[in-house]
Amino acid sequence: MRTSTAILSALAIGSAAAAYWTLTKPQTWTEEETRLVLSLGLASLPPLPADPSNAVADGPDAASLGKALFFDTRLSANGTVSCGTCHLPERQFQDDLPRAKGVGETARRTMPIAGTAYSPWLFWDGRKDSQWAQALGPLESAVEHGTDRAYIAHLIGVHYADQYAALFGPLPTLDAVPDHAGPNGFGTVLDDWLALDDIQKDAINRVFANVGKAIAAYERTITPQPSRFDAYVDRLAAGEDTSGILSGQEEDGLRLFVGKGECTKCHNGPLMTDNFFHNTGVAAVPGLPDDVGRSLAVDQVLADPFNCLGPYSDAEPGDCAELKFLGKAGHEMIRAYKPPSLRGVASRPPYMHAGQIATLGEVLFHYNTAPAAPDGHSELAPLNLNSAELAALEAFLGALDPIAKEVQR
Amino acid sequence: MSNLITRRRLFWSVPVALLAVGGIAVAKMMQPPPADLDLSLAKSTDQGLYTVSVEPGLSPISVGTMHGWVVQISTRDSKPVDHARIAVDGGMPQHGHGLPTEPQVSADLGEGRYQVEGMKFNMPGWWVVNLSVDGPDGPDTVTFNLVL
Ligand SMILES: [Cu+2]
Numbered sequence: 001m002r003t004s005t006a007i008l009s010a011l012a013i014g015s016a017a018a019a020y021w022t023l024t025k026p027q028t029w030t031e032e033e034t035r036l037v038l039s040l041g042l043a044s045l046p047p048l049p050a051d052p053s054n055a056v057a058d059g060p061d062a063a064s065l066g067k068a069l070f071f072d073t074r075l076s077a078n079g080t081v082s083c084g085t086c087h088l089p090e091r092q093f094q095d096d097l098p099r100a101k102g103v104g105e106t107a108r109r110t111m112p113i114a115g116t117a118y119s120p121w122l123f124w125d126g127r128k129d130s131q132w133a134q135a136l137g138p139l140e141s142a143v144e145h146g147t148d149r150a151y152i153a154h155l156i157g158v159h160y161a162d163q164y165a166a167l168f169g170p171l172p173t174l175d176a177v178p179d180h181a182g183p184n185g186f187g188t189v190l191d192d193w194l195a196l197d198d199i200q201k202d203a204i205n206r207v208f209a210n211v212g213k214a215i216a217a218y219e220r221t222i223t224p225q226p227s228r229f230d231a232y233v234d235r236l237a238a239g240e241d242t243s244g245i246l247s248g249q250e251e252d253g254l255r256l257f258v259g260k261g262e263c264t265k266c267h268n269g270p271l272m273t274d275n276f277f278h279n280t281g282v283a284a285v286p287g288l289p290d291d292v293g294r295s296l297a298v299d300q301v302l303a304d305p306f307n308c309l310g311p312y313s314d315a316e317p318g319d320c321a322e323l324k325f326l327g328k329a330g331h332e333m334i335r336a337y338k339p340p341s342l343r344g345v346a347s348r349p350p351y352m353h354a355g356q357i358a359t360l361g362e363v364l365f366h367y368n369t370a371p372a373a374p375d376g377h378s379e380l381a382p383l384n385l386n387s388a389e390l391a392a393l394e395a396f397l398g399a400l401d402p403i404a405k406e407v408q409r
Numbered sequence: 410m411s412n413l414i415t416r417r418r419l420f421w422s423v424p425v426a427l428l429a430v431g432g433i434a435v436a437k438m439m440q441p442p443p444a445d446l447d448l449s450l451a452k453s454t455d456q457g458l459y460t461v462s463v464e465p466g467l468s469p470i471s472v473g474t475m476h477g478w479v480v481q482i483s484t485r486d487s488k489p490v491d492h493a494r495i496a497v498d499g500g501m502p503q504h505g506h507g508l509p510t511e512p513q514v515s516a517d518l519g520e521g522r523y524q525v526e527g528m529k530f531n532m533p534g535w536w537v538v539n540l541s542v543d544g545p546d547g548p549d550t551v552t553f554n555l556v557l
Pocket of ligand 1: 265501504506532534
């Protein structure tokens with residue numbers, strides 16, 4: 001009895017001392033930690049990769065047309081929804097909602113856009129392989145813009161004919177094409193699409209693809225912005241004094257992020273995503289249709305006529321390595337999603353693909369306990385971090401917020 | 410419908426159980442790669458039928474970058490092996506997962522050299538790359554280790 005009390009108090013003193021030590025010790029990084037920390041800084045971000053599938057990707061005129069289209073609510077069934085309705089520039093190009101609201105309500109959360117030019121796969125499940133192909137999805141989604149490609153092609157003819165022609169050549173004559181027609185529509189919209197001949201379909205598809213390419217040219221200009229963490233990394237890389245940039249608690253969190261927390265397994269590189277797909281055991285939302293994540297998306301992206309190898313892509317087949325060598329969907333891909341970039345994450349709750357988790361504290365609780373996946377198998381194992389460690393990780397994530405106050409548009 | 414789901418659940422229950430056991434290993438995993446890892450890029454195959462050397466097209470290999478490898482195969486008596494069939498797979502032994510891509514041989518370069526495309530490693534840590542080689546002396550395998 002007495003011995004066990006003694007042991008207990010010795011343990012208590014020991015852990016208090018350990019806690020004190022973590023809070024006050026000077027931060028020194030091992031070689032391995034330094035390597036990982038530097039790899040996360042924006043200074044390690046390579047120049048924007050070329051998008052050979054989009055011939056206008058880097059054109060300023062395409063970007064200005066794309067920007068106009070991005071914020072134009074006429075591109076919707078009810079005249080009130082644009083890309084910018086859900087991707088708000090002043091909110092890191094997302095909307096702070098668990099599920100997005102367009103013409104209807106989506107089953108997934110709006111994703112931020114900064115840095116997506118670096119992503120080989122777009123959407124939570126990666127069912128698109130370029131920014132331009134991605135942009136076509138919401139336009140024809142019944143719950144987002146609620147339109148169809150014939151409607152969009154007509155609209156370009158009415159409002160953007162000159163800008164379009166200057167970039168892509170003259171618009172096709174679409175007099176014989178009904179106001180609404182598209183393969184993803186319902187009822188007469190679908191029937192009217194099926195009634196078009198191949199030349200008409202191809203002409204509409206081409207205008208539609210070019211709309212996506214202009215929007216993508218604009219999205220390429222939306223880039224991740226420097227954070228306090230990046231300032232810290234720059235000093236560390238230069239061998240300069242890093243004190244005063246991150247608090248001791250934030251530094252502790254960074255050490256956990258690259259170490260015991262194992263976050264860099266999936267959140268690696270300067271964008272803090274490995275651009276692959278992982279089942280992390282996030283709960284399904286009751287009442288929503290089954291969501292199997294990447295396991296469905298592999299076939300979708302391979303079958304997409306707007307993919308890198310398709311007829312509307314400007315790429316040579318040799319440019320499409322991601323698509324050609326993509327990993328097929330096995331059991332590992334059930335409910336697997338793309339890890340979001342963690343830049344700016346602290347100031348944009350809620351979290352996860354359908355907004356399942358409300359706060360960062362709860363996200364870290366999720367990682368600490370690693371619940372079983374509702375379907376498939378979670379890659380996580382419990383971390384068993386104590387509350388000081390969890391608080392440190394949370395503090396570190398806060399240091400990833402952009403420093404600049406002005407909004408990138 | 411529900412019948413289908415039950416059957417699917419049953420079908421997966423065995424691999425899931427295996428993975429769950431693997432999960433215990435995963436929990437203790439934040440270990441560094443084994444210290445005695447053989448990192449050489451030229452090796453004899455497991456049965457000793459061939460010598461295989463690999464030359465990654467990226468040096469050093471960086472996390473997340475798609476790239477190609479050149480694979481050179483020769484017989485025990487150092488003759489280049491042409492027209493071999495090569496299959497590539499791999500993964501992270503400490504994490505229990507495979508490669509994020511499905512690399513393939515894209516060209517037979519002649520003189521026992523082959524171009525492999527689609528190599529990508531999406532996490533830092535210890536990776537293995539397994540090559541199955543089927544040539545004139547029969548099938549054999551070889552494993553290369555990488556630490557990123
Ligand atoms: Cu791994």
